[in-house]
Amino acid sequence: MKDILPELNGKDYIQDLAADYDIHFCQEDEVDELIDFIHKHWRANHIFVLSRALLDWQHHDAQNKRYNFVMARHRASGEIHSILGFIPTNQFDPSIEAIQIWPCIWKSREDISVKGLGASLYYYLKTHIKIETIAALGNTEVALGIYKHWNFSTGKIEQYYLPNTCATEILSSHMKKIPLVDGSDEGWEIKPLTLDRYKMVDSQHKIFRCISKYKSKAYYINRYFNHPIYKYLFYAIMKNHSIESILVMRECGNGSSNCLRIVDYLGDLDNLCHIKYDLQQLMLKHNYEYIDFVVIGIVPGTLEKAGFVYRKDTPDTIIPNYFEPFQKENVDLDYAFKSVDPKAEVLFYKADADQDRPNLLP
Numbered sequence: 139m140k141d142i143l144p145e146l147n148g149k150d151y152i153q154d155l156a157a158d159y160d161i162h163f164c165q166e167d168e169v170d171e172l173i174d175f176i177h178k179h180w181r182a183n184h185i186f187v188l189s190r191a192l193l194d195w196q197h198h199d200a201q202n203k204r205y206n207f208v209m210a211r212h213r214a215s216g217e218i219h220s221i222l223g224f225i226p227t228n229q230f231d232p233s234i235e236a237i238q239i240w241p242c243i244w245k246s247r248e249d250i251s252v253k254g255l256g257a258s259l260y261y262y263l264k265t266h267i268k269i270e271t272i273a274a275l276g277n278t279e280v281a282l283g284i285y286k287h288w289n290f291s292t293g294k295i296e297q298y299y300l301p302n303t304c305a306t307e308i309l310s311s312h313m314k315k316i317p318l319v320d321g322s323d324e325g326w327e328i329k330p331l332t333l334d335r336y337k338m339v340d341s342q343h344k345i346f347r348c349i350s351k352y353k354s355k356a357y358y359i360n361r362y363f364n365h366p367i368y369k370y371l372f373y374a375i376m377k378n379h380s381i382e383s384i385l386v387m388r389e390c391g392n393g394s395s396n397c398l399r400i401v402d403y404l405g406d407l408d409n410l411c412h413i414k415y416d417l418q419q420l421m422l423k424h425n426y427e428y429i430d431f432v433v434i435g436i437v438p439g440t441l442e443k444a445g446f447v448y449r450k451d452t453p454d455t456i457i458p459n460y461f462e463p464f465q466k467e468n469v470d471l472d473y474a475f476k477s478v479d480p481k482a483e484v485l486f487y488k489a490d491a492d493q494d495r496p497n498l499l500p
């Protein structure tokens with residue numbers, strides 16, 4: 139397989155650093171030091187400091203008895219100077235063969251100024267795991283600069299919403315008014331999907347042919363149904379009582395008002411245009427202020443056909459992204475993408491990478 143980061147080959151600093159640093163995957167007995175590093179050098183009281191269960195669920199690699207973090211330990215002082223966290227999609231289904239990773243926390247200590255220390259962690263990662271695709275969401279400016287320097291494609295993720303025209307705007311501002319439709323398209327409806335019912339969907343079903351090769355039927359169980367903190371809602375889009383697509387959603391709010399966020403999707407996105415009535419009824423029933431869909435890589439116009447509005451269509455519209463704590467502001471997340479598979483597509487949903495990760499304890 140082609141080398142995903144040839145840009146790092148032949149860098150003198152990578153060879154030179156080996157004398158001073160032991161670079162390796164975080165071992166199980168190093169996890170307390172990892173948590174301490176996150177607390178002191180990334181964010182005090184980061185959720186991984188508060189919830190070992192969440193850290194383990196997202197990063198513990200039980201098969202290899204290690205954590206999906208690369209770390210640089212300074213040989214002289216014994217201290218950790220830099221870390222790189224990543225989530226391979228096979229974290230949620232070890233049988234997924236092609237490797238896509240989502241990097242997350244990437245940080246060198248600010249009081250340590252060693253050229254290329256963070257880059258060396260990536261070098262270690264790509265020489266120890268056969269990575270086919272790297273996709274990062276919600277990058278800092280410096281990370282985005284480095285990813286561009288390493289020839290990633292980059293851009294902004296898009297946000298669409300379906301307003302509940304009957305709700306008062308609390309979380310959002312200046313949504314477009316969309317009239318209620320009278321009924322659903324004939325034969326089409328949405329139905330809540332339980333884990334048991336999901337398990338009964340044939341793994342050869344056409345919905346699984348529309349998903350990325352880095353996900354699988356079991357991936358959705360472990361990523362969503364088995365989440366240690368969040369409760370995800372699965373809804374099947376049905377035509378004449380048979381499943382055509384699946385929506386993965388999560389309720390978010392500020393304590394007084396709620397919305398529903400589509401965080402993943404299985405199946406043909408064109409099916410969304412048949413269920414506008416059902417989504418409007420769902421919002422009315424639960425008093426959701428709106429439903430939003432954060433996504434990149436879909437055919438232009440697909441969501442508009444389903445009644446969704448592109449958030450940037452009107453300059454005053456605010457559809458927030460952060461709820462823990464709630465921040466009433468638009469957020470345009472950056473993405474970076476690189477693959478050695480020429481056929482790999484940029485198609486990200488809200489819950490890819492660690493963007494749909496709890497930030498506060500419930």
Ligand SMILES: CC(C)(COP(=O)(O)OP(=O)(O)OC[C@H]1O[C@@H](n2cnc3c(N)ncnc32)[C@H](O)[C@@H]1OP(=O)(O)O)[C@@H](O)C(=O)NCCC(=O)NCCS
Nearest residue numbers: 244245246252253254255256257277278280281283284287
């Ligand atoms: C991200 C981080 C770990 C990278 O550390 P590092 O590898 O030691 O960074 P360096 O400055 O030595 O740069 C590594 C490479 O990227 C390049 N680079 C660094 N900053 C860059 C930028 N803003 N734009 C373009 N290229 C950049 C360097 O030139 C170097 O490439 P080269 O070897 O071809 O010259 C470190 O900057 C950091 O801790 N930043 C703060 C936390 C953060 O923003 N993390 C990202 C989270 S998404």
